[in-house]
Amino acid sequence: SVTSLASSDGFVRCLLQKIPGELVLTPSSSSFADVLVSSIRNPMFFNNATARPLCIVTPVDASHVQAAVLCGRAEGVRLRARSGGHDYEGLSYRSARRGEVFAVVDLGARLRAVSVSGGGEATAWVESGASLGELYYTVAKSNPGLAFPAGVCPTIGVGGHLSGGGISMMSRKYGLAADNILDAKLVNANGELVDRAAMGEDLFWAIRGGGGESFGIVVSWKVRLVQVPTTVTVFVVGRNVDQGAADVVARWQDVAPSLPPELTIRVIVRGQRATFQSLYLGSCADLVPTMSSMFPELGMTSADCREMSWLQSAALIQFWNPSTPVEALLNRRTSLSTFTKAKSDYVRRAIPSDVWKNILPWFTMNGSGQMLLEPMGGFVGGVPAAATPYPHRSGVLYNIQYIAYWSGDGTAANRWISGLYAFMEPYVSSDPREAYVNFRDLDIGENAVAPNDVSTFESGKVWGEKYFAGNFERLAAVKAAMDPTDYFRNEQSIPPFVGPK
Ligand code: FDA
Known part of the structure; x- marks a missing residue:
């Protein structure tokens, strides 16, 4: 198998024949730890139990990536590609498989033009x-x-x-x-x-x-x-539970997916409050009449509008501080203070207001985090489900992301997120219960590797149909054609489909 044949010395030696030495960082390099941690987003995977890569390759151009693949294949070392390091399960820089020998190809270090x-x-x-x-x-x-x-x-x-x-x-x-x-x-x-x-x-x-x-x-x-227009409009309006948040969120489910496509209103539920954050690709004067006719329940007025350039809106929606300069968008530093666990769902049938009255109390429980609701419809909903691997298109009202966070003991936060996920089951999509691959969640399944050292199609199907529905099999067929021995893999990579065609 690749793992048992792995030769770490051989891999590094092979690399050094093909690419400049300063682009290959081994654990003895002074910058190894700094580069490894530079884009780790979730400190859960930066502790002594986390397997370290045998080296980090920091390519400057495509030929260095090619060298890593050729040496990796020749020497039996797998690669984890990392760009921004935001994978929720840390799969771009760690292996959850005991004993797997791997190197990280860190594109974020120098390949950013x-x-x-x-x-x-x-x-x-x-x-x-x-x-x-x-x-x-x-x-x-x-x-x-x-x-x-x-x-x-x-x-x-x-x-x-x-x-x-x-x-x-x-x-x-x-x-x-x-x-x-x-x-x-x-x-x-x-x-x-x-x-x-x-x-x-x-x-x-x-x-x-x-x-x-x-x-x-x-x-x-x-x-x-x-x-994008020269002027866009951002607004934020909040509702507490005792101000009828459950009814307004229930109404939002019907309204938000069918608003004009220039208008996006997402919802963050946290503590006692539902916060409606919006970006409108147009002016306040055009937005207010649309809101009054289509979503009067929110009570949004021109006093809530903030007009700015699109770039400023990107900074504001992230930092929520109008004095933060747009240059803050260039800051790549991440903080290692907060541990997170996320899960996702898609909703195709609006959840009744009475049920929302039972969902909202989850956000006052011990260990509670937040829920982010992102409306679909418009262009994203109109693309045929098979046109790209992302299948959550026609008929989806919105995506849910549940996020638990903690610093210190995570028992209550983890119990909270799995409890809420179980509670939500009757109200979200089913057969399969859809999930978003970019909100990676290993709880929904992990590949098993067969004795021939190839990830099995059957094990992949368990999580794969949640992320890709009817597109999973086509992905697996492409994998079989392009990488039949399963060189590029992780715990949730597409396995090659070797069944009857
Ligand atoms: P990272 O480098 O960790 O890679 C993720 C996966 O892709 C890994 O499996 C990795 O091996 C692979 N990979 C990376 N680079 C590759 C390459 N060049 N070629 C092949 N494979 C490669 N999503 C969203 O849709 N909308 C949003 O608003 C947000 N918001 C958000 C906020 C925060 C704080 C986090 C942590 C995450 C999100 N996400 C999100 C999810 C995000 O889209 C998801 O985590 C992406 O996979 C992150 O991409 P990175 O390159 O940063 O991750």
């Missing part, structure tokens, strides 16, 4: 290690009328985010981040660098939402940039 080209359709090539904040900043500085529809947190890496979809405050207008990928350069399991034309449409389909790690290492992406 963003180059924007105007002309007819505005596009950009972005390297996988760039953060979303770096992408937003570079695009908007080159032309304030342009943006990219991807996640809210600016330290997320482009590589992992685009691989799994990418839900944003503009998904209802422009789709997922992955719906806006035009081309990509990937190092495949043979160590070849291939673009869209060379990889073929099946693989190009799979890497736009099929989750990171399974098909190779994406070095860079060509994305379609989207138009």
